Amino acid sequence: MTEANAETISNRPVITIKLAATSDELMQCYMLRAAVFMGEQHCPYWEEFDGNDYTASHLMLYVDGEPAASMRVRWFATFAKLERAIILKRYRSYGLFIPFVMWARDFCRAKGYAKAYLHAQHRLWPIFERMGFRRVDDKIFHFSDHEYGAFACDLEPDAATMPTVLTDPMVLNRPEDRLEMPGILEDSMTRGASNPHAEWSERRAN
Amino acid sequence: MSMTSLSIAGETVTTRLAMRMEDSLQAFAVRAACFIGELDVPYSEEFDGHDFGATHIIAYVGDEPVGTLRVRWFKSFAMLERLAVIQRFRGNGVATLLLERARQLAETRGNNMLYTQALPADVKYWEKQGWRRLVAEEAGSAPKRIVAMVKAVDPSKPLPEAEAPESVVLRRENQLDAAGLPLGTASN
Numbered sequence: 001m002t003e004a005n006a007e008t009i010s011n012r013p014v015i016t017i018k019l020a021a022t023s024d025e026l027m028q029c030y031m032l033r034a035a036v037f038m039g040e041q042h043c044p045y046w047e048e049f050d051g052n053d054y055t056a057s058h059l060m061l062y063v064d065g066e067p068a069a070s071m072r073v074r075w076f077a078t079f080a081k082l083e084r085a086i087i088l089k090r091y092r093s094y095g096l097f098i099p100f101v102m103w104a105r106d107f108c109r110a111k112g113y114a115k116a117y118l119h120a121q122h123r124l125w126p127i128f129e130r131m132g133f134r135r136v137d138d139k140i141f142h143f144s145d146h147e148y149g150a151f152a153c154d155l156e157p158d159a160a161t162m163p164t165v166l167t168d169p170m171v172l173n174r175p176e177d178r179l180e181m182p183g184i185l186e187d188s189m190t191r192g193a194s195n196p197h198a199e200w201s202e203r204r205a206n
Numbered sequence: 207m208s209m210t211s212l213s214i215a216g217e218t219v220t221t222r223l224a225m226r227m228e229d230s231l232q233a234f235a236v237r238a239a240c241f242i243g244e245l246d247v248p249y250s251e252e253f254d255g256h257d258f259g260a261t262h263i264i265a266y267v268g269d270e271p272v273g274t275l276r277v278r279w280f281k282s283f284a285m286l287e288r289l290a291v292i293q294r295f296r297g298n299g300v301a302t303l304l305l306e307r308a309r310q311l312a313e314t315r316g317n318n319m320l321y322t323q324a325l326p327a328d329v330k331y332w333e334k335q336g337w338r339r340l341v342a343e344e345a346g347s348a349p350k351r352i353v354a355m356v357k358a359v360d361p362s363k364p365l366p367e368a369e370a371p372e373s374v375v376l377r378r379e380n381q382l383d384a385a386g387l388p389l390g391t392a393s394n
Contacts, residue, residue: 031242031249034235039243042294045235045271067249090246
């Protein structure tokens, strides 16, 4: 049997991780959170959907195309905050959590963030420590029925590839989880620049 | 809106039709909590492609969304499905309120018949709510996975026997485009 054949008949699930980029993917993200936080952990709706969903990036993990895990990232000036990380019950034996958090860490680092920060439920502390997170102080606080500690992890972004104001403008326009691949706006460049609203702006300026 | 007034822990229970994106998300979140979180239904089965051709009714305790019911409109009947109440609010009559709101809605639309597909274990609940089996149970027949049940919208105008054949609603509707379904369901 060739290697290619072995690949085709593999029974290993296909795992895909991406930034939620459509309203469908956002809806999947919210529904996974509702299933785990509202359905399993009995969190009230307004605590789960706290008003920060539309200032954040959402990461989605799929198992064979089925939505299986999600995480929310909020962007502060000096650190990225990972939150609302969940895995659907039926996928919890797949070993997804560590690769998912590592993907999120790499995503933050690729964007140039030097620090990832999170509030970890007490029971998960050893797992985050294994992934290189350290407590920022010894405070323990609680909300929505769980005890938390604040953790941070240094990310060491690559100065040569991280986005800056001097990065190629068309690279900055790309989908953020695929900065290395040409995006749809680069295709639009074939249309040239007809500057259709130039006249209007000239009138406004004069 | 509803004729029965209900309150849980001092908070009034109200029902509302989903009119805005946020309302729909609340309805979907309640279903996700109950069906995906509690009952382990896969996402792509729960969100089956019918949600944007249906009416969603939501029940609130104060401003917390706690229950929902989906109504799909057919020519001769209204199909009630995806009835869900968040676990800790069960046993207070929230579902009864949702079902009554759906009945009133069907009445205003000139519908005569409510139709649902119940799990065998839930048949008694629906019968208590005034529903009956579409087809009488046959003695000695194999147990069914689902039971089709109906109720007259206007109790003074009882339904004729067997009006909606099951085959009409069990097949996929033509308006469903397999290419538009969530990943993983196109082969169904």
